[in-house]
Amino acid sequence: MxxxxxxxxxxxxxxxxxxxxxxxxxxxxxxxxxxxxxxxxxxxxxxxxxxxxxxxxxxxxxxxxxxxxxxGEGNDGGGLFRGELGTSWVTGSSVNQEIRQYLPVTLELITLSFLIAVGLGVPIGVLGAVNPGGAADKGTLVYGLFAGSQPEFSWGIIFIFVFFVVLGIAPGPLGRLSPLTDPPDFVTGAITIDALLAGRVDIFLEALWYLSLPILTLSFVLSGPIIKMVRENVAQTMNADFMFYGQAAGLPRGVLARDALRAAFAPALTLIGILFGFMIGGAVLIESIFSISGLGQYAIRSILAFDYPAIQGVVLTISALTLLIYLAIDVCQALLDPRVSV
Amino acid sequence: MADNKNTVLSARGLSVQYAAENPTLTDINLDIAAGEIVGLTGSSGSGKSTLAYALLGLTRRGAQVTGGKIDFDGHDLLALSDEELERVRGRDIALIVQNPRSALHPMYQVGRQISRVYQAHKDSGRTEAQQRAIEMLRLVGINDPERRSDAFVHELSGGMAQRVLIALALSTNPKLLIADEPTSGLDVTVQAQFLDTMWETSRETGTAMVLVTQEPGILANYCDRVIELDAGHVAKDVSASAFISASTKRSTQSPSAVERERQNHEPLLRVEGLRKTFPLRGTKKVVQAVDDVSLSLFAGESVGLVGESGSGKSTVGRCLLKLLEADAGKITFDGQDLAAIGGHTLRKLRQRIQIVQQDPYDSFDPRWSIEKSLLDPLVIHKIASPAEARGVIEESLSRVSVEFSVLSRRPRDLSAGVLQRIAIARALLMKPDFLVLDEPTSMLAPQDRHVILDVLKRLRTELGLSYLLISHDLTSVASACDRVVVMYLGQVVEVGPTVDIFEKPIHPYTKALIGAHLEENPETRRVERLDRVDLEGEIPSPIDLPVGCYLATRCAHATDACHKERQSLSPFSSHHDVRCMRVGQFELDEAS
Structure with a gap:
């Protein structure tokens, strides 16, 4: 099925x-x-x-x-059907290679941001639902108003100002590593993974250090909707008849908690997937502010230079990834919830 | 009161309160004996459900038990810890609720939901629990329980889901079963079958039962004792027969003067061969809502249209007002062919035919005052000048016995019963000849139902109004209609005077339907009748209908011919038509 x-x-x-x-x-x-x-x-x-x-x-x-x-042209072995996106008019190198270089940077940034946003947002949302009007709930409300009030790039600038300029506890927006550090060998393109593969824990930690502000900015903005969604879903589920009935049937509390999470999680999953797909192309402003040369930066550069093959390559990559993510969500939904028609 | 030795549960001084409101229940005392079936009744808001849940030591969110004790099995339930309560609930006291489809978790197979409750209480292995689930599903009359146990709740009908719930509740052999309006929302035949199963199971296993219901029919037919709540207090605690005889007896409509000269007059409304299908999106198939309906209604006559949900009753009603275009057939109202008219003529005609819908809260604009809602049609149809309007509205309201003070109120401030009467008053503003009432009483409590029926009967006498009462509630139809039209799967299967239909039904479907009707009379309890005609299985889908008689697959009298040949509605006696080729032959079946 x-x-x-x-x-x-x-x-x-x-x-x-x-x-x-x-x-x-x-x-x-x-x-x-x-x-x-x-x-x-x-x-x-x-x-x-x-x-x-x-x-x-x-x-x-x-x-x-x-x-x-x-x-492809003549017998150059290129063409979309062979998986080749062509040659960049600006750099003269293969668009495939360039995307191969920039995409992991963006994926690394947003994956880490999502891990943090989900890791914090889900428990906070559940707490808010379990204890409505409690500290977590009230805090969430204030935070939701706050985080949603400005776009992510302005938060990025504010964070740089506060943590780097004023407090001096965060690195400057200089990219993914200190300009003095040699990056690890290119394997996956994600610098944290490459550092670990090269056995360089020091570079791994340094990369996390340099990524901390961009990740903070993104997860700060992303966790708003995630917390709200989780809170609403869990609150709704806890009021659902089947939870009350489960209680009346004397099901142990652990079983009931699992029931509630399962029912609440499915809709939240959709939101997370959609946000993720959106962010692949949408993290461009954050990349600019923190000088991270990711896919968004590459896209901007290509557009400004009228580099048609590169633009096509970026659009197709983002679309294909987004489609795959949506597919993955739908499959997970179908596995979780039998009412989704398969 | 029950003997102390046999008492399963006894509550003393039980009080429940929702935060910052008046107590919902105050000082409730009650005892339930082993094997006893106790009806718990009272108008809506009287605290029935709250009490039912409180007997499990359970409250809805926001409510709290504020005092009293519940002795069960040597313990005070209210003094137990959460863990101890968890063990009692579901094992010794089980619950069935009124909305089974939302009470089951949507993401687990129903068999699994039964077995995990069994596992939680009986310390059994998974396989054993699964077997128990299947065994229970079979016990409550589910065909092919092995397959059904793998179904999810959205794949089940309401009746089937309710059976799953009772299987779940009884799987642990509880000493007490609490059923909170378990059959609201079910069709009468399903309701009767379900209550029979519950009654039989309770008698076999000796399980005591608390049955929460507003239906006097259910109290009379299934309960030994009735406890009535009024505003959170026990108002009555008496035997079922004492309870029923105390409440006003209602009689079946005797044939009224409308038998008068029917032959001499053209009917006010004549429907011939009405047919209406709805296309199924994405397929070439259609849902056959109305297949072949012919009926007539004379001026001053009231006709009941009965049948289970999905039989096409409401679709017929909507076609009569041309709210839906029929696919085929002819509707004539006072000599005018509805298909032939449109525009202004249709608008004029629609003043003469008015409709009252099922849910009064849906048929009024929630933001408008009642006065504005009633004024609007008068202005649109230019029936009264603003100066006269108030008088017209007040006259209309007094016809349905509603006080004028409601005019300044909004729909949500009024009870369903009052609002439904206002809906009737609004229809009357147009001075109609004919009313279509589409399930006007099904959202209402029994008391409100009686008021509406009294209003309807009075309107007929006072105004000579004719109406078509569409309802699945046979009690309403019996008391307010001259004739009854019985529908099954879009066809009229029997038409006749009310008395004949109720006392001498001919068609096997009508027999089953009438048999499922729970009379408010403890002397003729359904469970004690031996001549019950029950139908087997479930209603076929209106998408793939059988070729021959639609009832053939469920009928005990069906022959090969029944399965193959289409049946037609034929006269059985004067004014009594039946759609069954084997009419007059069942007696032979039954005799042999």
């Missing part, structure tokens, strides 16, 4: 992705932008312009360009 459900959802995901590929490719080319001029400069001679246009492949009709994007 669950396999058929997963396969069906994967098939739907592929269709969505295909539509997106077409849309992204043609929409970019509808922009009133001239990437060639950007490439050769405004005062280039017509010959140089023509040459550049040719080298970028922009002299071809748009349908030919699309064909080349899908199947």
């Amino acid at each position: 669950i396999w058929r459900f997963t396969l069906r959802r994967l098939a739907v995901g592929l269709v969505q992705l295909s539509v997106l590929i077409v849309a992204v490719f043609f929409l970019i080319r509808l922009l009133p932008a001239d990437p060639v001029a950007r490439f050769v400069g405004m005062n280039a001679s017509p010959e140089a312009y023509a040459l550049a246009e040719q080298s970028l492949g922009l002299d071809l009709p748009v349908t030919r360009q699309f064909e080349a994007f899908l199947f």
